[in-house]
Amino acid sequence: MLEELEIYARKLAAAGLCEPGAPVLGFLDDRLAFNRETPENAVLAGVFGRMGINSLLWLPLGEPYATIVDFLAGRSGGAILPRDCETRTFLHDLPVVDSFDAATLAEALSRRKSVIVRGRGVLAHGAVSPEQAFVSASSVCFACFVKFFSDYLALKREGRSDPAYEAAFHTAKSLLAPPRTVAPELAEGPFETREQALAAMDAAGKATVGLGLVDSFFGNISCNLDGVLLISQTGSSLDELPDCVDPCPLDGSSCAGLTASSELTAHQAIVALTGAGVILHGHPRFAVILSMDCDAAGCPDSARCHVDCSRPRFLGERGILAEIPVVPGEVGTGPRGLVNTLPPAMLGRRGAVVLGHGLFATGRTGFREAFDTLLTVENACREEYFRRVESFGG
């Protein structure tokens, strides 16, 4: 188990969420074990003793996340309320505490999957596997990143002045990693065998994670091979796809896709409607942020635009951003699910963004085209984001 804990620690550092070697992971079966000895372990052991859990992750944040999370936590009033889709669905809100003591942390974690300790980091728990804590802590970072930059743009759009926010913004901006512009070589397709398709999916998944185009390691990916949709399993890491792909017959003759991505039905509908050969879905940060930027002042749906927005919208007015529509929709197949809104928006286009969620991109035969859309759109969104901020006074 110690090796597994170290794997998660390395992944967190690789994603830029912390310094290498910083995370502390604890796992309890009949005995408690930590990936390393730290002064925090005694407090974490106390949290274990107070809760019905088997895993804890203590994540001291690296930059720019430390700046971002600390700023939001300082103004939270006890809980940060991000508006992105993943948080809305799975985390609900992000509790904040000031004290790093077992009682305070356990009380907060008894109500939510994670807690932010102001000025120190993020603590998350699991009752099944350390992966739960890893996913929750990663999602907290993603949610805070999106909220921080999204709220700042809204602030500027409204013409309000907030020196503290402006200072934090410029600090965070200066700490951002430079954009990645070089796409790796990916298979063009068409694929003749399942092995070829799976290898191409694996490469595309690794590239998507490697270039930071996902929240945590999650997104989904599919490939239509002779009427069978090969699709990543729910909760699978895009950089660990081998053995995590479900073959789902498009003729509906089997329910073996029960473990497939929650967006299976949307993928199936996109394939049926557009004839796409492959679909790649990621959570590129600035595409998500721009999807939440809206100039409709006083809109009655502003609190529920993630499901109720009825305006035809695109990520921008120029270039590739003008080709990418933004649609509302929640995760999955519910009555307000993206399965109803996304597929029609993809018709005749190479991609579409689900508001506050992420980008879906297609390719005719291989992943090069879909990945190029994902990367190009994200970099264009990043550029456009800072252009808009600048246009409103910076």
Place this chain on the structure above:
Amino acid sequence: MNGWTGKILRVDLTRGTTSVETPGPELLRQWIGGRGLAGHYLDPFIHLPWDHPDMPLCLFAGPLTGTVAPSAGRACLASRSPLTGGFFDAQAGGRLGAQLKKAGFDGVVLTGRADKPVGLKIVDGGCALEDASGLTGLNRSRLLTALRWDGAVAATGPAAEHGARMASVWVDGRHGFQRGGLGLGWAAKNLKYVAVKGTGRVAVADPAGLKAAREDILRLTAASPYLSGGHGLSRFGSCALYDLMDARSMMPTRNFRASRFAPAPQCNAVQLARRFESAPHGCRGCHIRCGRVAADGRTLPDLDALSHFTALLDVADLDFAVQANALCLELGLDPVSTASTLACEAELNGAGPDPARFLAAIGDLGSGGRPDLAQGAAALASSLGHPESAMTVKGLELPAQDPRGAYGLALASAVSPRGGCHLGALPMSHEVLRKPVATDRFSFLGKARIIALAENAGAVGDSLVICRNLFYAASLEEYGHAFEAVTGLGGAAELFARAGERIRYRECLMNARLGFNATDDDLPERLFVAPGAVGTEPGVRPIPREAFLEARGRYYAVRGLDAQGLPTLEKARELDLLESYRRFKPEGPAGVAEGGEGGHA
């Protein structure tokens, strides 16, 4: 009082009398409802024979039942099982739980034995016992017609009247307390039916808070591939899992002599839906609607019934599976135990798959014609000199998920207080369905604590009387907010954490008092010595015995049991269960009698 009605109906069938008990708020808060409260009322009497007049039958709803909390409209029935001899709780959907709450009761505790068959009618705070002599022998359809009741109804069938230990209690025609033979417990009391109708409202402290909690839960279920996906429960019912069980080599086949069934693609949920033009059917207050009804009105089998009436019996015939399942429901039989007993008999007699013979045997169980089968697989196999052929744990036949294919499932099935059942810990969620995250299904690493924690959470869920399916998407985190909004109480997380462990440990105490120990927390030998699937992908090997025993030992340590799987004074004291412990060990060390459980009514 919000959430609870604060009233429990006591019925003495011997005297034909009823009374209303008003348990204090602390008792309700401590044990919540459903399985927790039922355990409270059963604990003092669990040592009695299952058919003793003083053995209670406990029918309970939960504090969320009758509110808009999603999938919380179920009911819990608990007693000592005629099949396993241990504590047993079962859940049923339909309208029974909600109607009970609307009629003004959190639960009903029935004791005594009527001198002739009776039915209990509960309407808006009142109740009456009625002569049901004219209803004996009626199957489900005819009884429903004869009762002409527009509320909720739970009843037994002819199988219970004829002594079948796998007799069920059906609810509202299409649902039921299927497992554990609890229908036979009703028959022992000469109780034919309970009919309930209510028009009251369940008081909710914070309707806006409940609405917010409900939205959180609905969002999670919509995001769940298993519940709401294109291949999920809401589209195909629980049979959606059929293909996956075969694909993972986890489909018990020919009485667990294999774990893959070659004709599975011909018998899957898609074929079932197409052939019988099925329509969805659901419980009161549930948006998943996982039941399926054929165009001709028959209730279609769920996953366990479909799998056992095809793969376990080696019959690739959907018509047979549907017919056998419908016959079980008409006669008041648990399809899982019935099919498993038939599979055991077929193995021991060397008989090939013969649908006509199977159907005749099921029919005989409804008329007392097969007393050999009526005792269940364990008794049958023992009587034929081959106890190893019974695929049971603690006498309860295993459902349609082969433990060789998932080791958390194996551990959960072995230690479950119910017997051959894994629902209390839902290991399928992470070992097969990848929720909340995937775990290695062929490893025991970490599974001891995972199972213990999940059992605690499950005990709370069963006490809130929430459908277990919802726990494939939501958790007590979200239901805690619903509980706080409904009851107006704070601190749900702390309350649930303590209540879950206490409820589960008290069941350990009850079963230990009945003589259960580590010998009973075990799986059939076959699963440790024979592979499930060889030469297929994936292969399924025998469960490694030593690793299983080590994991079970770790589970005992986490649970606070000794090496024999027995409760300890130390843990009982920690959980404030000394009164229960004293019942288990009356001769215990000095000091045991001190203290005791708080909150007794």
